[in-house]
Amino acid sequence: MKGRLEAFADGVFAIAITLLVFEIKIPPSDGALLPGLAGQWAFFAAYVASFFQIGVYWMSHHITSTYLRRVDGRLLFVNLLFLLTIAFIPFPTELLADRLSSGVEVNLAMALYGLWMLLTAVTAAVVLVVILRDDLMDKTAYLREAPAALTRRYWLGGVVYAVAVIVALVAPLVALLFYVVGPIYYGIEAARWQPTSRRAEAT
Amino acid sequence: MKGRLEAFADGVFAIAITLLVFEIKIPPSDGALLPGLAGQWAFFAAYVASFFQIGVYWMSHHITSTYLRRVDGRLLFVNLLFLLTIAFIPFPTELLADRLSSGVEVNLAMALYGLWMLLTAVTAAVVLVVILRDDLMDKTAYLREAPAALTRRYWLGGVVYAVAVIVALVAPLVALLFYVVGPIYYGIEAARWQPTSRRAEAT
Amino acid sequence: MKGRLEAFADGVFAIAITLLVFEIKIPPSDGALLPGLAGQWAFFAAYVASFFQIGVYWMSHHITSTYLRRVDGRLLFVNLLFLLTIAFIPFPTELLADRLSSGVEVNLAMALYGLWMLLTAVTAAVVLVVILRDDLMDKTAYLREAPAALTRRYWLGGVVYAVAVIVALVAPLVALLFYVVGPIYYGIEAARWQPTSRRAEAT
Amino acid sequence: MKGRLEAFADGVFAIAITLLVFEIKIPPSDGALLPGLAGQWAFFAAYVASFFQIGVYWMSHHITSTYLRRVDGRLLFVNLLFLLTIAFIPFPTELLADRLSSGVEVNLAMALYGLWMLLTAVTAAVVLVVILRDDLMDKTAYLREAPAALTRRYWLGGVVYAVAVIVALVAPLVALLFYVVGPIYYGIEAARWQPTSRRAEAT
Numbered sequence: 001m002k003g004r005l006e007a008f009a010d011g012v013f014a015i016a017i018t019l020l021v022f023e024i025k026i027p028p029s030d031g032a033l034l035p036g037l038a039g040q041w042a043f044f045a046a047y048v049a050s051f052f053q054i055g056v057y058w059m060s061h062h063i064t065s066t067y068l069r070r071v072d073g074r075l076l077f078v079n080l081l082f083l084l085t086i087a088f089i090p091f092p093t094e095l096l097a098d099r100l101s102s103g104v105e106v107n108l109a110m111a112l113y114g115l116w117m118l119l120t121a122v123t124a125a126v127v128l129v130v131i132l133r134d135d136l137m138d139k140t141a142y143l144r145e146a147p148a149a150l151t152r153r154y155w156l157g158g159v160v161y162a163v164a165v166i167v168a169l170v171a172p173l174v175a176l177l178f179y180v181v182g183p184i185y186y187g188i189e190a191a192r193w194q195p196t197s198r199r200a201e202a203t
Numbered sequence: 204m205k206g207r208l209e210a211f212a213d214g215v216f217a218i219a220i221t222l223l224v225f226e227i228k229i230p231p232s233d234g235a236l237l238p239g240l241a242g243q244w245a246f247f248a249a250y251v252a253s254f255f256q257i258g259v260y261w262m263s264h265h266i267t268s269t270y271l272r273r274v275d276g277r278l279l280f281v282n283l284l285f286l287l288t289i290a291f292i293p294f295p296t297e298l299l300a301d302r303l304s305s306g307v308e309v310n311l312a313m314a315l316y317g318l319w320m321l322l323t324a325v326t327a328a329v330v331l332v333v334i335l336r337d338d339l340m341d342k343t344a345y346l347r348e349a350p351a352a353l354t355r356r357y358w359l360g361g362v363v364y365a366v367a368v369i370v371a372l373v374a375p376l377v378a379l380l381f382y383v384v385g386p387i388y389y390g391i392e393a394a395r396w397q398p399t400s401r402r403a404e405a406t
Numbered sequence: 407m408k409g410r411l412e413a414f415a416d417g418v419f420a421i422a423i424t425l426l427v428f429e430i431k432i433p434p435s436d437g438a439l440l441p442g443l444a445g446q447w448a449f450f451a452a453y454v455a456s457f458f459q460i461g462v463y464w465m466s467h468h469i470t471s472t473y474l475r476r477v478d479g480r481l482l483f484v485n486l487l488f489l490l491t492i493a494f495i496p497f498p499t500e501l502l503a504d505r506l507s508s509g510v511e512v513n514l515a516m517a518l519y520g521l522w523m524l525l526t527a528v529t530a531a532v533v534l535v536v537i538l539r540d541d542l543m544d545k546t547a548y549l550r551e552a553p554a555a556l557t558r559r560y561w562l563g564g565v566v567y568a569v570a571v572i573v574a575l576v577a578p579l580v581a582l583l584f585y586v587v588g589p590i591y592y593g594i595e596a597a598r599w600q601p602t603s604r605r606a607e608a609t
Numbered sequence: 610m611k612g613r614l615e616a617f618a619d620g621v622f623a624i625a626i627t628l629l630v631f632e633i634k635i636p637p638s639d640g641a642l643l644p645g646l647a648g649q650w651a652f653f654a655a656y657v658a659s660f661f662q663i664g665v666y667w668m669s670h671h672i673t674s675t676y677l678r679r680v681d682g683r684l685l686f687v688n689l690l691f692l693l694t695i696a697f698i699p700f701p702t703e704l705l706a707d708r709l710s711s712g713v714e715v716n717l718a719m720a721l722y723g724l725w726m727l728l729t730a731v732t733a734a735v736v737l738v739v740i741l742r743d744d745l746m747d748k749t750a751y752l753r754e755a756p757a758a759l760t761r762r763y764w765l766g767g768v769v770y771a772v773a774v775i776v777a778l779v780a781p782l783v784a785l786l787f788y789v790v791g792p793i794y795y796g797i798e799a800a801r802w803q804p805t806s807r808r809a810e811a812t
Binding site for chain 1: 209213217220222223225227233235259350390394
């Protein structure tokens with residue numbers, strides 16, 4: 001039954017990640033192209049940040065669900081809450097890109113982006129709590145095989161983003177650097193995942 | 204064969220639920236951001252209402268199809284009608300948000316939203332009728348395991364939304380409260396679902 | 407391996423069918439709502455026509471692929487051509503709705519819509535030819551179980567749409583009626599599909 | 610476990626390929642329709658180029674993953690990078706169509722399109738390198754069964770697109786011809802794929 005939970009989640013992840021590109025408008029043809037593209041750096045930075053944010057959540061969702069043994073209604077519901085935080089990401093992304101681009105209320109837009117990522121991290125942690133509390137997972141294999149950085153992310157993610165929100169209010173470009181580099185770092189950590197062959201060949 | 208019915212349905216559910224966010228425009232940068240966001244409360248309320256509406260239908264579609272033994276052409280066709288009602292939800296959602304925001308013909312927009320949800324509930328009930336009439340489901344297990352509130356929703360959903368339509372015409376904000384709280388309540392009820400281990404581990 | 411052909415096709419079908427609703431704009435709030443919605447009848451008619459067009463192709467794709475035993479590169483390629491005709495449907499749909507609405511060059515827009523449906527029908531027939539020529543299907547079971555109207559559609563679909571194109575040039579509203587009623591009729595025919603239990607329970 | 614990698618990838622491929630059509634606006638109704646459509650030739654050419662570009666990458670992704678035995682974290686991560694290059698294709702596509710249409714900085718827009726395709730080809734090659742280095746694939750069967758042109762594409766794709774970028778700077782229409790014909794040629798080559806029956810019937 002976990003197949004369908006994955007299929008619906010994969011759909012939401014794939015759509016949110018693919019639609020991000022439609023927030024970047026092509027430069028109008030009445031100006032020079034290369035400066036026009038350079039002037040859109042904020043939109044490209046926001047694109048990369050949110051692409052890896054969503055993509056790395058997909059990676060950790062994939063890794064976690066590899067060890068799921070069954071699903072129950074409670075997991076379906078908290079997973080739905082988690083998918084709401086993922087599906088909504090295009091909104092704070094566009095806000096961040098637009099304000100960074102226009103220079104208006106940049107700190108606030110950066111902080112709101114971080115707040116949404118904080119909420120996403122908290123919701124992801126709640127999903128893991130439900131999985132553990134309802135005993136839905138092969139916990140031994142998960143703790144042995146999943147990269148430690150990934151598990152830590154679930155528990156520390158909230159703290160790290162709370163700090164990022166405060167940083168955003170005083171130094172928005174430092175926060176931007178964090179938003180872009182952070183998920184890529186976690187992606188590289190998650191890339192260490194080596195499931196045992198037996199499990200990997202099972203499906 | 205039910206895998207493909209689920210895959211197509213999951214696609215439509217996932218796309219409809221993820222595209223809802225694109226109906227919310229970011230506030231223009233020539234005004235203050237926080238008041239701008241607050242001024243969009245109607246769009247956020249409509250977003251939450253329709254997100255959970257679609258999400259909880261996904262949950263009940265998932266739970267019901269867990270007990271499907273086979274599919275036939277009739278189920279494919281009524282399921283297509285049901286997916287039409289789901290795929291169209293972005294239209295009444297935007298109408299509700301826009302009219303609530305502008306204050307023009309609010310009652311009518313709220314009633315039309317409720318009418319569409321009524322149609323969705325009726326179509327969902329037709330799907331269940333076809334499943335039962337064509338004997339496509341392990342009915343005993345379904346009735347034993349599926350939360351009673353969910354089954355009742357199929358049969359009472361129409362009545363409840365018919366009442367909501369009438370309420371919308373006299374007190375649109377009460378109807379809005381119902382549209383937002385209703386699906387979340389059903390989501391929490393559906394979260395009680397506990398399939399027997401054997402079945403859950405089968406797929 | 408046919409699972410992935412189905413997953414990609416299901417994605418394209420689901421996205422094309424769900425995005426159709428975004429071609430219908432909500433009536434502006436400076437006019438009365440009900441007359442505004444009535445004035446959009448052309449967009450609703452085009453929506454229903456293309457929703458069932460895509461939906462019924464999904465049904466027949468589902469039914470055909472039930473009997474697939476394997477896939478080869480040739481099937482992947484002609485299936486890609488077929489998916490191009492499906493993915494492009496939103497364009498002639500919007501053209502039909504817009505011209506029907508503005509009353510400008512209605513006959514031509516209706517004929518172009520029919521021409522695209524003709525191309526879609528021809529491409530669907532080519533897919534079936536490849537399946538048969540490369541012997542990829544359990545042909546005996548398919549011919550015994552698939553509704554005759556569905557098989558006929560593959561072979562006659564082209565002829566019927568060629569007639570519709572000519573009708574569109576002289577009586578566009580008759581063609582519109584055909585575009586709306588035709589796919590619904592085929593959907594009802596396809597709903598007669600009764601796979602043998604053994605096959606249906608296999609997946 | 611490879612099922613989920615495929616499902617997420619199929620989602621991104623299907624969404625990117627289906628959304629391309631929304632970059633083509635219908636001609637306004639205040640001009641003649643047929644000349645209006647003819648005036649949009651650049652948008653149709655760009656559509657066909659990118660549709661087959663994405664579609665043929667899907668075909669080769671499908672063929673390659675048929676021979677995957679297992680996945681690891683590294684494959685998930687480089688596959689995510691590859692999907693970024695696919696998901697971003699609508700941006701250079703719209704740029705190419707717009708500049709080809711307006712005649713402004715055509716060479717540069719054509720070269721940027723080629724540069725993105727070069728990056729996509731390089732990323733696709735990196736995916737194959739990871740698959741081979743981490744020994745995730747049944748290499749013997751892959752090399753025996755996959756069309757040689759497809760394997761060559763992985764290694765030569767970069768070179769060919771680097772040439773196309775230079776050609777674009779001097780003769781953009783020659784590059785356009787290449788962008789349109791190239792992927793179709795590879796699609797026809799990939800259509801030669803004949804998996805052994807045993808493997809093909811396994812899933």
